[in-house]
Amino acid sequence: MPRRLTxxxxxxxxxxxxxxVVIALIGIVISAIGLxxxxxxxQVAGHDHYSxxxxxxxxxxxxLPPTRGLIYDRNGVILAxxxxxxxxxxxxxxxxxxxxxxxxxxxxxxxxxxxxERFETxxxxxxxxxxxxxxxxxxxxxxxxFSVRRLHFxxxxxxxxxxxxxxxxxxxxxxxxxxxxxxxxxxKSIDSAAYQGTNHIGKIxxxxxxxxxxxxxxxxxxxxxDAQGRLxxxxxxxxxxxxxxxHLSLDVNLQRTAYDELREYNGAVVALxxxxxxxxxxxSKPGFDPNPFVYGIAKKDYNELQxxxxxxxxNRALHGQYPPGSTVKPFIGLAGLETGATNGQxxxxxxxxxxxxxxxHKYRDWKKGGHGFVDLRTAIIQSCDxxxxxxxxxxxxxxxxxxxxxxxxxxxxxxxxxGEKAGLLPSPEWKRKVRNRPWYPGETLITxxxxxxxxxxxxxxxxxxxxxxxxxxxxxxxxxxxxVYHDHTVxxxxxxxxxxxxxxxxxxxxxxxxxxxxxxxxxxARALSRGIHYQIAGKTGTAQVFTVxxxxxxxxxxxxxxxxxxxxxxxxxxxxxxxxxxxxIVENGGHGGTAAAPIAGQVISQYLANESS
Amino acid sequence: xxxxxxxxxxPLPAEPPGGLFYQAHLDLPLFAALVLLSGIGFVTLYSxxxxxxxxxxxxxxxxxxxxAIMFILAQIPPRHLQRYAPVLFLIxxxxxxxxxxxxxxxxxxxxxxxxxxxxxxxxxxxxxxTPLIIAWYLAENPLPPRLKQILVTVILIVVPTLxxxxxxxxxxxxxxxxxxxxALFVAGIGxxxxxxxxxxxxxxxxxxxxLMREYQRARILTFLNPEADPLGTGYHIIQSKxxxxxxxxxxxxxxxxxxxYLEFLPERSTDFIxxxxxxxxxxxxxxxxVCVYLIIICRCLYIALQAQDTFxxxxxxxxxxxxxxxxxxxxxxxxxxxPVVGVPLPMISYGGTSMVTLLAGFGILMSIHTxxxxxxx
Numbered sequence: 001m002p003r004r005l006t007x008x009x010x011x012x013x014x015x016x017x018x019x020x021v022v023i024a025l026i027g028i029v030i031s032a033i034g035l036x037x038x039x040x041x042x043q044v045a046g047h048d049h050y051s052x053x054x055x056x057x058x059x060x061x062x063x064l065p066p067t068r069g070l071i072y073d074r075n076g077v078i079l080a081x082x083x084x085x086x087x088x089x090x091x092x093x094x095x096x097x098x099x100x101x102x103x104x105x106x107x108x109x110x111x112x113x114x115x116x117e118r119f120e121t122x123x124x125x126x127x128x129x130x131x132x133x134x135x136x137x138x139x140x141x142x143x144x145x146f147s148v149r150r151l152h153f154x155x156x157x158x159x160x161x162x163x164x165x166x167x168x169x170x171x172x173x174x175x176x177x178x179x180x181x182x183x184x185x186x187x188k189s190i191d192s193a194a195y196q197g198t199n200h201i202g203k204i205x206x207x208x209x210x211x212x213x214x215x216x217x218x219x220x221x222x223x224x225x226d227a228q229g230r231l232x233x234x235x236x237x238x239x240x241x242x243x244x245x246x247h248l249s250l251d252v253n254l255q256r257t258a259y260d261e262l263r264e265y266n267g268a269v270v271a272l273x274x275x276x277x278x279x280x281x282x283x284s285k286p287g288f289d290p291n292p293f294v295y296g297i298a299k300k301d302y303n304e305l306q307x308x309x310x311x312x313x314x315n316r317a318l319h320g321q322y323p324p325g326s327t328v329k330p331f332i333g334l335a336g337l338e339t340g341a342t343n344g345q346x347x348x349x350x351x352x353x354x355x356x357x358x359x360x361h362k363y364r365d366w367k368k369g370g371h372g373f374v375d376l377r378t379a380i381i382q383s384c385d386x387x388x389x390x391x392x393x394x395x396x397x398x399x400x401x402x403x404x405x406x407x408x409x410x411x412x413x414x415x416x417x418x419g420e421k422a423g424l425l426p427s428p429e430w431k432r433k434v435r436n437r438p439w440y441p442g443e444t445l446i447t448x449x450x451x452x453x454x455x456x457x458x459x460x461x462x463x464x465x466x467x468x469x470x471x472x473x474x475x476x477x478x479x480x481x482x483x484v485y486h487d488h489t490v491x492x493x494x495x496x497x498x499x500x501x502x503x504x505x506x507x508x509x510x511x512x513x514x515x516x517x518x519x520x521x522x523x524x525a526r527a528l529s530r531g532i533h534y535q536i537a538g539k540t541g542t543a544q545v546f547t548v549x550x551x552x553x554x555x556x557x558x559x560x561x562x563x564x565x566x567x568x569x570x571x572x573x574x575x576x577x578x579x580x581x582x583x584x585i586v587e588n589g590g591h592g593g594t595a596a597a598p599i600a601g602q603v604i605s606q607y608l609a610n611e612s613s
Numbered sequence: 614x615x616x617x618x619x620x621x622x623x624p625l626p627a628e629p630p631g632g633l634f635y636q637a638h639l640d641l642p643l644f645a646a647l648v649l650l651s652g653i654g655f656v657t658l659y660s661x662x663x664x665x666x667x668x669x670x671x672x673x674x675x676x677x678x679x680x681a682i683m684f685i686l687a688q689i690p691p692r693h694l695q696r697y698a699p700v701l702f703l704i705x706x707x708x709x710x711x712x713x714x715x716x717x718x719x720x721x722x723x724x725x726x727x728x729x730x731x732x733x734x735x736x737x738x739x740x741x742x743t744p745l746i747i748a749w750y751l752a753e754n755p756l757p758p759r760l761k762q763i764l765v766t767v768i769l770i771v772v773p774t775l776x777x778x779x780x781x782x783x784x785x786x787x788x789x790x791x792x793x794x795x796a797l798f799v800a801g802i803g804x805x806x807x808x809x810x811x812x813x814x815x816x817x818x819x820x821x822x823x824l825m826r827e828y829q830r831a832r833i834l835t836f837l838n839p840e841a842d843p844l845g846t847g848y849h850i851i852q853s854k855x856x857x858x859x860x861x862x863x864x865x866x867x868x869x870x871x872x873x874y875l876e877f878l879p880e881r882s883t884d885f886i887x888x889x890x891x892x893x894x895x896x897x898x899x900x901x902x903v904c905v906y907l908i909i910i911c912r913c914l915y916i917a918l919q920a921q922d923t924f925x926x927x928x929x930x931x932x933x934x935x936x937x938x939x940x941x942x943x944x945x946x947x948x949x950x951x952p953v954v955g956v957p958l959p960m961i962s963y964g965g966t967s968m969v970t971l972l973a974g975f976g977i978l979m980s981i982h983t984x985x986x987x988x989x990x
Contacts, residue, residue, distance in 0.1 A: 013756045016801040017926055021914050024799065024930070028910060028937050032903055035941065038948050042858040043896040050858025054871060 062223055063197035066216030067162060069243030071176055071206060073252040074280075074481065079176050080207065082162040086143055088135040090119070093128035094155030101153060102134075108149065109142045111135055131157065136295065164200065164207075164294050168252065170287030171259055174315040175250060175417075175479060177205015178290035194218055203293070204315075206246060206479060209418045213483060216243035247482040249278030257606050258283045258584075261599040267566075267586040268316040270462035270477075271603055274572060274581045277466070277475035277495030279415070281582070281603055282459075284316040309562075319421045321455040322585055325541030325592070326383045327570045328404070328450035330510050331464060332391060333376050335403035337506040341394045344509055347373045350386035356393070356441055363389050363445050366542070380513035381523050383540060385449045392448025397439060400447060401427045406472075406500050407464035409456060414476045416493075423460050426453035451544055461583035465570040468514075469537070469578035471507045472500040511537050515575050518597075525569065525597040536604060537578075538571030540592030564588040567595035573604045580607050638687040638983040640916065646909045647960065647975060651676055653890075653902065654961040660868050661882040661889040662963065668882070675965035679972040686976030690984045694977065695924045698749035701742040702769075708735030709776040736785045737970045739773045741977070743789050744931035747796040752924035757801035766797055781826050784955035787942065792935040799917070799930030833952045849880070850949050853888035857948060864895030882963040884955055887947040906940045906959075913975075916982045925981045932974045939971070 042050065071080035088109070095101050102119075105111060111134065119134045138146070138158070146158065164179050166172065179200040182190070186201055195201070196218060202208035219240035258269035262285045271281035288305055292298070297305075305313050314320065336342035352370030353362040365371065365385040371378070379387035392400060405411065410425025424430075426447065428439035446452035456464075459477060466475050474497030483491040514537035517523040524540040543566040567589035572581040582600040589595030634641040654676075655669050662668040712735050747766050751758055758766065770793030778786040798807075822830065856870065865871070870892035881889050891899050913933035920926040936959065943958040945951035957967045 013801070013923065016757060017799060017930070018918060020799045020801055021918055021930060024795075024934055025911070025914055028934070029907070031937070031941050032907055034950075035944050035948070036900060036903060038950055039857070039891065039896055039899050042854060042948060043861055043891065043899070046854075046858040047861040050855050051861070053855045054859035 062221050064219040064221055064237065064240045065197040066218055066240035067242040068164065068179070068200075069210075069214040069216065069245045069486075071214075071246045071248065073248050073250050073255075075251065075253075076247075077252045079166065079168055079172050079248070079252070081165050081167065083165040084160050085136075085163045086138040087133045087159050087161060088138055088146065089131040089133045089157050089159050091129060091131050091155045091157070092123055096154075101156065105134070105153070105156065108145060109135065109138070131159070133159070137163075166290050169289040169291060170312075171255060172252070173205070173287040173290045174284040174317065175205055175248075175255075175282045176290070177207040178203055178293045179207050180293050181296060200294070204419075205417060206248075209416050210246055210480065214243040214246065216486070217241035242486040244486065245484040246480050247484065248479050249273065249276070249280065249481040250282060250479055251280055251607070251610075254281050254603060254607055254610075255283060258599060258603050259285055259287075261602050262586060265586045265589050265595070266310055266316070267584070267589065267596075268320055268458035269582065269584050269599060269603065270317050270458045271580055271582040271607070272462050272466045272475065272477050274466035274469040274475060274578045277477045277497070278481055279477050279479045280580060280607060282317055282479065284314070284318070284320070284458075286310050286312040288312040316585070316587075317458045318415070318417055319419065319457070320585070321421055321423050321457055322566055322568070323452070323454060323543040324450040324456045324461060325543035325566070325568050326385075326450055327461060327539050327541035327568045327583075327592070328454065328456075329380055329383065329388055329541075330468065330514055330539050331404055331407055331409075332388060332395070332400065332448055333380055333513070334468075334502065334506060334510045335395060335400060336376065336391045337509070338502060339395060339399055339403065341399070342376060342391050344376055347375045348379070348384075348387045348390045349373055350384050352386070354386045354389040354445065356445070359442075361442065363442070377509070377513040377516070380510070380539065381516045381520055383517075383524050388448040389445045392444050393441070395444075395448075397426070397428060397444040397447060400444070401425050407467050408460055408474070409454075409464060413459055413463045414478075415459060416478045416480055420459070421457050423457050424453055424455040450541060458583050458585050461568075461570055461585075462581060465572055465583055466578075466581040467497075467500075468507070468511070469572035469581045470499075471504065471511075472502040474498055474500065511575060514539055514571075518571070524593040525571075527593070528571075528597050528601045532601075532605060534573055534608065535575040536571050536573040536601070537575040538569060538597065538600065540597060541568035541570070542566070542590070542592050543568060545588065561588055565590055567592045569593075569596035569600045571597070571600045571604065573608065579611060580604055635983055637684075638979060639684070640912070640979045640982050643909065643912045643916075643975060643979060646905060646912065647972070650905055650909070650960040653905070656867065657886055657890045657893075657961055658882055658963055660870065660893060661886050664868065668963065672963055672965075675968060679965070679969045682969055683972035683976035683979070686973050687979040687983065689980055691922075691925045691928070691977075691981050694745060694928075694980075695749055695752070698742070698745040701738075702746035705735060705739040705742040706773055706776065709739060709773060711735070713776065713779060734966050736773075736777045736780065736782060736789070737966050739777065740785065740789055740792065740935075740970050741973055743770065743773055744792045744796050744928055744935070747793055748924045748926075748928035748931065751796065751800045751927055752922065756923060757803065758797070760806075763797065763802060763806065766793065769793065770797075781829065782955065783829055784942070787954060788935060788938060788956065791938040792931050795934035795938070796927050796931035799934070800923075800927050849885065849953055853885050853947050854949050856888040857891040860892040860895045862896045864891075864893050864898055867893050869893060884943065884953075884957055884962060885947055886962050887944055887958050890961070891947075903940075903944075906937070910937050913978055916978050919985065920981050921985050929978055929981050932978055936971070936974070 068082055070078060070082070073079055088105070090098075090101070092098060102116060106116070115135055119132060122132045134156075135142075143158065146153075150156075166176060166178065168176075180203045181199050182195065182201045190201070194217070198215075198218070202211040202214065207214065217240060219238045221234055221237040223234050254271070258271070258281045262269065262283070266285055268285070269281050269283040270279070272279055292301060333342075337344070350365055350371040350373070352365050352368055354365070355362055363385070366383070370386065371382055371384040374382070374384045374387050376387070378384065395403075401410070404425055410423055412420045412422045426443070431437055431439050431443075431453070443452050447454050463475065463477055466477075467473065476495040476497060478493055478495055480493050482493065485491070515535050517540065518525045518536045518538050519529045520526065523529075525538050528536060528538070545563050545565060565588070567584075567586040569584045569592050570582065572578040580603070582603055584596040584600045586595045586599070632641065634644065655673065658672055659666070659669050746769055750766060750769065751762065754762055770790055774786045774790045774793075777789060825833075859865070860870070870889055890902065894901075910933055913929065913936065917926055917929035917933055920929050939956060939959045942951055942954065942956045943962075946953050946956070957964055959971050960968065
């Protein structure tokens with residue numbers, strides 16, 4: 001029987017299928033008739049109506065881009081401004097002999113073939129009544145020369161535009177950043193309607209992080225055109241809202257001092273007002289000139305910046321992650337006191353090296369013969385490594401890391417710049433997760449002197465120093481102090497931070513030791529105390545770039561310049577009532593006391609002198 | 614073999630049709646109509662794209678590729694497609710999941726998968742593999758499908774549809790759902806069941822509304838009342854109606870459409886290209902174009918009727934009806950009787966991916982037609 005059933009099914013299926021195809025065809029034809037009926041309704045019955053709409057369909061909305069907000073330093077010095085530049089534009093249909101006109105313009109002005117080429121491609125794409133730029137930035141001289149002969153060039157016009165300019169160029173590039181042409185990725189993430197009529201957007205620095213405020217709000221203009229789209233007159237408009245101005249807490253003169261004091265070295269200097277978190281100095285050297293980026297930097301120049309050994313495009317203060325070296329010792333000392341892992345009296349014998357039980361590896365002190373018996377205070381003043389190996393060993397990595405995080409190590413400071421790096425505060429858990437290796441006791445020791453996995457950004461180091469200066473009150477560093485909207489409303493930027501309840505006695509004894517680093521006869525930065533009437537609390541540091549073999553000695557002159565130690569210095573002043581906290585990193589500068597401390601000293605003395613005057 | 618009188622209603626061709634085209638597994642009438650349509654497409658695109666010949670050349674390159682793919686698919690006998698239908702479907706769904714997790718975002722929708730050499734839109738592949746898998750599944754059992762088979766088929770439709778809708782690409786989701794439903798319809802799903810489903814869908818509509826993205830809702834609201842937002846989403850519909858209406862019976866003539874020329878009409882070389890066509894060629898042009906589409910669909914349905922097994926039939930029926938859905942949804946949205954969903958006008962709109970899929974579908978249809986066993990069994 002199944003055989004019969006199957007045959008019956010085939011017949012049935014065939015009929016069913018034919019049936020369905022016919023129904024589908026009927027449905028399709030009916031739908032198609034529906035479409036044509038609607039089309040007939042629009043094109044026959046509605047023809048007059050839509051024709052007149054089409055003829056009157058000449059009101060266009062054209063965007064009016066806002067003026068970008070300016071950026072000032074704390075004294076009102078302009079760091080980013082809008083400069084009027086003049087471009088030469090041609091309306092092809094108003095020119096009788098375009099080839100001749102271009103030729104004579106080329107004779108008159110400095111127009112290279114590349115510009116002519118770009119003009120020609122634009123011309124092919126545009127309608128003949130639109131204004132097409134020929135030369136983007138005319139010099140004063142060219143402007144004058146053309147203006148005199150203007151009558152000979154009908155259809156050729158000068159257009160004024162605002163172009164962003166950064167007068168301080170490389171000095172402020174890593175703070176202010178720059179604007180550049182909107183690229184495809186950015187086009188996806190922005191509201192393209194709001195950016196109509198604008199080609200530029202903040203790319204890095206404050207220009208990026210405050211893009212929304214600086215940009216303002218676009219307006220529009222309703223214009224009536226003729227049937228070909230030529231402007232007849234303006235019907236109405238909504239003026240654009242200019243962007244807000246930013247007033248920074250940063251002082252350009254102080255910034256200049258720090259930048260120049262770094263001399264031939266690369267490095268970073270960050271100074272904060274500990275009370276407010278206001279950033280006073282934010283130097284990453286070398287800088288670069290951001291101005292060429294505004295209208296597109298030449299490929300060759302960009303490659304040069306990219307491949308330069310000195311990495312000028314790299315924002316060291318924000319992205320540079322360095323081992324803090326001995327500058328971390330005051331913080332670890334405080335950890336020892338706060339957790340009870342050590343106290344002010346305990347002395348450690350320093351023979352010049354430290355050995356873990358059951359290990360022959362010698363963890364060396366920077367001073368070959370050792371420091372003898374040292375207590376915490378002496379250990380900070382003379383930067384004794386063995387004391388801190390011992391302390392770190394007693395603390396253990398978990399307690400050590402947890403305590404350091406109080407000062408913002410291993411976390412972003414929350415500064416108002418994009419892309420801040422968080423450094424690295426290592427823990428056994430981190431090592432297992434990222435490196436898939438257990439934590440070794442030796443790694444705790446070298447963390448104790450700011451080496452090993454521990455990494456900090458100069459900004460983080462400055463913040464931690466400010467927290468120490470504040471005796472535990474946290475701050476959020478920020479560059480912008482005041483936002484001034486176009487209607488003159490002022491929004492001050494404030495920083496608030498929680499206070500970590502340290503024992504006041506402990507913080508004071510650490511700070512006392514930091515004062516002695518500068519002001520005692522054996523302090524590692526004693527040169528700094530000369531000729532100042534206030535007290536500086538500081539700590540030097542030297543961070544290894546190059547690992548020396550067990551039985552070898554590090555000789556500065558023999559090591560390649562790029563592998564020499566980084567010099568570091570952190571300080572705040574005046575010690576009893578801190579108004580400035582500084583962190584300095586001099587890449588491959590050698591010793592903290594000699595290379596980094598003088599820079600901090602200059603910045604501090606200039607700032608305090610300015611403040612009192 | 615038991616002879617039934619009814620079998621004579623489906624006579625097998627007495628002798629094999631000859632001709633070079635047939636030998637090459639191409640169907641001449643269908644091929645000719647497609648070439649005609651491509652020609653209309655180039656002419657319209659040249660005008661809609663602001664008379665940029667580059668644009669037309671670029672489209673021609675893609676079209677050549679699409680025709681090549683059609684030709685290749687026409688060479689593959691349907692039984693091979695049937696064998697690999699489940700694999701193709703699983704790969705397609707897998708890629709859709711991959712696109713949701715790591716696809717590139719273009720114009721607010723995640724549709725592209727970057728395969729290094731080229732970017733690939735898995736939702737296009739699923740447009741073919743969904744009817745394939747359904748035809749494969751339904752062919753396993755006698756028709757009409759029973760409840761269990763219907764439910765499985767519905768799942769096979771819903772899974773890719775939801776994955777695509779989530780990208781979000783409402784237009785493609787709609788087409789995939791349409792291709793699946795068309796397959797079920799030609800397979801002979803019961804009318805009573807269809808009625809129940811429509812009632813059910815009516816109940817589900819509010820939930821779907823809730824799940825939709827903001828812009829999708831905006832489109833539907835705009836469709837219901839375009840004048841409410843004349844400068845935002847309603848702009849498309851108002852402008853395209855002006856363009857079409859002002860074309861009149863005879864049109865403004867090629868390259869004379871002011872609406873598109875003045876850039877009032879958005880998306881004029883892609884989804885809204887029909888408005889340009891209607892403005893320049895008028896009602897007569899539109900009627901001609903609709904007729905060309907109908908000729909293609911009739912030929913496709915004829916191929917479906919001539920098909921010899923359930924798999925081929927259901928597949929051919931589904932592909933034919935889906936092609937019409939393309940045309941209907943695009944023209945419907947441009948003339949303002951359907952909401953604006955991103956469905957291109959087949960063979961005319963600028964863009965490569967949808968064209969490749971469409972011609973791949975026609976390749977399958979040609980294969981079905983030219984791989985029949987032509988001698989009586």
